[in-house]
Amino acid sequence: MDITAAEVRHLQVETMKVEVYPSRAAAGEAAARAAANAMLELVQKRGMIAVIFATGASQLDMLNALTGIHNLPWERIRGFHMDEYIGISPDHPASFRRYLRDRLTNRVKMKDFFEVNGSAPNPEQTSQEYAEKLRAADPQLCLLGIGENGHLAFNDPPVADFNDPLDVKIVQLDEACRNQQVAEGWFEKVEEVPEQAITLTIPALMHVPRLIVSVPGSRKAGIVRRALEDPISTQCPATLLRTHPNVTVYLDADSAAQLD
Numbered sequence: 001m002d003i004t005a006a007e008v009r010h011l012q013v014e015t016m017k018v019e020v021y022p023s024r025a026a027a028g029e030a031a032a033r034a035a036a037n038a039m040l041e042l043v044q045k046r047g048m049i050a051v052i053f054a055t056g057a058s059q060l061d062m063l064n065a066l067t068g069i070h071n072l073p074w075e076r077i078r079g080f081h082m083d084e085y086i087g088i089s090p091d092h093p094a095s096f097r098r099y100l101r102d103r104l105t106n107r108v109k110m111k112d113f114f115e116v117n118g119s120a121p122n123p124e125q126t127s128q129e130y131a132e133k134l135r136a137a138d139p140q141l142c143l144l145g146i147g148e149n150g151h152l153a154f155n156d157p158p159v160a161d162f163n164d165p166l167d168v169k170i171v172q173l174d175e176a177c178r179n180q181q182v183a184e185g186w187f188e189k190v191e192e193v194p195e196q197a198i199t200l201t202i203p204a205l206m207h208v209p210r211l212i213v214s215v216p217g218s219r220k221a222g223i224v225r226r227a228l229e230d231p232i233s234t235q236c237p238a239t240l241l242r243t244h245p246n247v248t249v250y251l252d253a254d255s256a257a258q259l260d
Helices: 024-046 057-066 096-105 125-139 173-185 202-206 218-229 235-243
Strands: 009-013 016-021 048-052 079-083 083-084 112-114 141-145 166-173 196-200 210-217 247-252
Touching: 009 218, 016 024, 024 048, 024 141, 024 210, 024 247, 057 112, 057 210, 079 096, 079 125, 083 096, 096 112, 096 173, 112 125, 125 166, 125 196, 141 218, 210 218, 218 235, 218 247
Parallel strands: 016 247, 048 079, 048 141, 079 112, 141 210, 210 247
Antiparallel strands: 009 016, 083 196, 166 196
């Protein structure tokens, strides 16, 4: 897809860079190119790197484009993901393990991919063990989105903590988050959406040196405006992205519709 420079709108809010593309596919391709360039540069410097991947509708175009780029050093990349519902089977259509198998690990051959086992009998132990693996890997790149309630990973406003002492924790999902999962088609009704999840915390995400954020679609227009304009607070956790030293947000015309 050929997009001219004149078709891309560039904004900056504090340290956060924003790029607006004319379509969802174009935004996804741009985010994928940025991720690919970051991977190549980091592997050249470090030899082996860890990357955190998000899931959800916002990542579909980006992941499709990224896994189609040839000659990326996947064999030198260890993958992590952000969150998983507690009590959900890995074969459930809404499972993030299944999502990433279908859209990432079955398409490219990575060095390792560490799944969050949401169906394990002891979620607390699972959280602690995943945090240990994450700290040991020291991720250098994170590909993420922003929820309709402003959440990062599953850190919804009621449970978001900018100074969280944990790297991975169990959270209660709020109503807005659970409704989003239904609206995006992952569940038929809100009663089917699990009430709890295992998630990486906000400090764990913000510690990663490079963040690439994909936020397409008209349903995200309101929260994009809030993320760029609201005071920085856990009422909209995504506002904290404006303090990260190396973050770029990729929008399409629909998600940028409420920006001045």
